[in-house]
Amino acid sequence: MRSSTESVAFDTKAREKAADTFGMWVFIGSEAMLFGAILLVFLIARISYGTAFAAASQRLSLPLGTLNTAVLLTSSFAMVLAHTFTASRRWRPAVWALICTSLLGIVFLFVKAVEYGREFKEGLAPVLGAPFSFTGPDPTHAEFFFALYFAMTSLHALHLICGVAVIAGMLLLWPGTTEASRTHRVQAIGLYWHFVDIVWVFLFPVLYLINR
Amino acid sequence: MSFGIPFTPPEASSIAGSVDMLFYTLLAFTAALGIFLASLVVFYAIKYRAGSKAERTGERARSLPLEVAWTVASLLIAFVIFGWGAALFLRREHPPLDALEIAGLGKQWMWEFRHPGGQREINELHVPVGKTVIVSLASQDVIHSFFVPAFRVKQDAVPGRTTHVWFIADEPGRYHLFCAQYCGTQHSEMGGWVTAMPPEDYAAWLGNQGKGDTLAADGEKLFRALGCSGCHEKSSKVRAPDLAGIFGRPVALENQQTVVADERYLRDSILEPKKEIAAGYDPVMPSFDGIVDEGEMQMLLAYLKSLSPRAATRNEATQ
Amino acid sequence: MSHIRKLIVAYLGLLALLALTVGSSFLDLGGLNSALNLAIAAAKAAIIATLFMHLTSEGILPRLAVAATGLWLAVLFGLTLIGQ
């Protein structure tokens, strides 16, 4: 009777799935509070030092940022395809969609790394004692902007790294898993992935698009 | 009667009595409610102990009228206490006119005070009895807190902004001055004494102190030394606002807004001139962040305030 | 496969919104720029949540979680800004 469920706690598959989904959403709510708190810090600084932040924001690379947003949106699309395919038990396309998702995640991280590299070279990274040289009107608060930029984007990148790692792990274990557990996992990791995408959807305009 | 054991702090300021009044009222309420609840519980515990012959039949274990009654009663009592506390608290916002303003600077781990006449003291504060004293507080490093239990006043000194606390000492004496906000290794040693003395004695005491310049005069020297006067003097080639009478005056800003030039505005104008640009001027003033330390800031502020003699006394304490 | 078609439309919509934000940021709308950017971000989030994450089709509980989070974020932002 319990064979179709993963956990001893449940009698039926349907109940377990509902519980899993709900659990994932509660977790996402919790993560949203994490990013929300940091966004609040940003918002307050932005209100106080608007001009400095606008000037500093100009120094970020808009093309790379836009590219990355598109990459991440595409990865989300691939993820939802993976989910759709698993739901209709089309395993092969599902695996390909998952591979795409994680590759796009890696592309995002790579582009982000390129951006970081650029910012370090231009002396825009007030991190690890690296020299900071900003030639705008208000370097102190521009530095503050970059501090927040690095804090926020690195936290987001960390989440993405976790996502990529989990997908990779899932793909490695793929052949040995039951069909039921596959749908199960794709669904859970999918929710997480989309959430990380949503976070970026907010970070992008907030950081890159201050009065171009 | 108390064998040298303290039960209450001295009441040595104009507000101490009214704060204590609230405190003791609340204490009486707590005691009354505590005794009532304790007797109730003990009474039930005895009456309804297992094996007693008390009557136990009837009644379900709920009662809407009772729930409503105690909820409403608690709410009403709570609102009364809230209102009373808030009314007393808001007096902090409105110090009486004609105050003596002393600059207090907290740093790890001492309090440094400068009287308007320039007299400087460390971990000691002399104040006249019967006169409003405003201490404007700044911090050089971490958060400290100015605390004089006998006056029932406390205010944090926060790096990067100026805060205020005011009191009127009404009983001559020596009272503890503490730093109440944990600030590192010697937090418990950061403090000393506040000496409240009759105004004549205070004047005499001031006279006996080293003949330092006034705070404002020091500020004026700085104003020249730092090159402020180079721009802000009337004869200057740079077009910069005339700072005479600036303090307390509304200032029109470039972005159509108007702000009152309070201490926060002056401080920001010096440290972050780009933040609020006065209307009609170019944003050419350099930032003095990192050049002016907190002590110097207090001198500059004293000088700028001294340029508007009427406003300087009508001080808005705290923000 | 109308389901997949719906997803494709959603995806293209997301990209269009992206173009819209980037484009609008080159116009000088004063304070409206930020508001518009945030509104577009919210729209994108809504698309992802409803169509990719099936927020509205998995029973009441997920919506409950999202509503609670929204409320709490509002408290965090609201009361902190008052305190400033």
Added chain:
Amino acid sequence: MSTEALRPSSYLGEGAGPAAWLLTTDHKRVAWLYLMSLTAFFFLGGAFAVLMRVELATPAGDLVSDDTYNRLFSLHGIIMVWFFLVPSIPATLGNFLLPLMIGARDLAFPRLNLASWYVFILGSAFALASVLAGGVDTGWTFYTPLSTLYANGFVSMAALGVFIVGFSTIMTGINFIVTIHTLRAPGLTWFRLPIFVWTMYATALVMVLATPVLAASLILIVLERVFGIGIFNPALGGDPLLFQHLFWFYSHPAVYIMILPGMGVVSEVLPCFSRRPLFGYKAVALSSMAIAVFGFLVWGHHMFVSGQSAYAGVLFSFLSFCVAIPSAIKVFNWSLTLRKGEITFETPMLYALFFLALFTFGGLAGLFLAALAIDVHVHDTYFVVAHFHYIMVGGMVTAYMAGLHFWWPKLTGRMYSETWGRIAATVTFLGFNLTFFPQFVLGFIGMPRRYHTYPPEFQFWHVLSSAGAVVLAFGYLMPLFYLGWSMFRGPRAPANPWGATGLEWQTASPPPPHNFDTMPSVSRPAYDYAMKGLQHETFSPHKDEA
């Protein structure tokens, strides 16, 4: 636990050896893992407290140096709050009882539950490492810029430890919320749930929504210290008060994490030993939710004199008074529960009554603090220290002891010594008041907190407090011994030694691995104690469903 062979049908006898325990996903065993770790942390934190009290017996700083003293109270606070009190009841009794009380085989995510313990241990490793390396000197509040730019202790390590432990809290919270929503037995509607379950739900809500904000503020501290990303640095335009907002946005609700479960325990114990239904069940249930929700609106009351705007202060004060009302409702309902009961005074009942007294008193002291003008005077003095120890130690720890004794037979299948239990409860109560009552006086006469040395006129009260701490130490050491003894030698406990209602008492003591031999269903309200005049069988197992 026991060396003797247990009935194989019990969860304790299911498999022995470290691996069977360390890799278990049985919520009952995970509860034990937590219980062991938390007990260790409690005594560690207690040892720091005792050292502090000894130091404070004299005005001069003669026992330890100032830096050491600062580390003592910082570690005491950090350990007691995050490594003991926040997880205390939820992770031990909650873990053990939640599935039993709602008639489930386990929590919704058994593996997540075990993982949360490992995350807890990982966090502890960081915290202990920072203790061994030399400690932290920021206070448990980590205020910036002291913690970011000036403190010279091992701040990042400790902050990381707290950060990681936060995740174990969040995992527990998610697990509880989902479990309560999805795994209630047939017929167990929301208003038939025991109050303990309600309080677990309210607690979990706070855990899930508040803890991430703490995590965010700790990340920012660590980024600043380790990577030099200065976000609270005033020199960059960072605002030290903003850190306080974030910290208290978490920490005020967190104090309700640290009291709601205690309220839940007491709501079980009082009816049981009064043989009466809980008075005003619905009011008590809903007030738990009210505390959890409104608890998020009052954090600014820790910042009345910090320089936040006076009007924000007034608003926060007003809301603080509002949040006191649900607690008031509970206190009155608990008191009336005794009415017309048939009261007996076993150890759990004694603890519960002591809880009632101490919590009420501590809560009323909270009203003093919420009243603005008084807080200006007593903020950051021992008055505050007394307030929160009355609630956290007098309230929550006492409730924890009540719960531990109440469910001990269920946890171990053994009875403890009733005599010793009553002695320990009484000693704790007396020692507690001797320790912390003098601190109210100290605070009122102006003794600031976190002081290594103090003016000599305060000494009298400090000596009383230090003496009390010794008594208190005995009060807490006693249970360690008699409970430990009972674990192996105590007489066997029946399934329902107290004659209590609640599903957890319908299964064997200790319960079988999957909790119930036949899955229960429910058709009666909670606290269905037989009242005189109404004769019915109260707690017969409902064996209807297959």
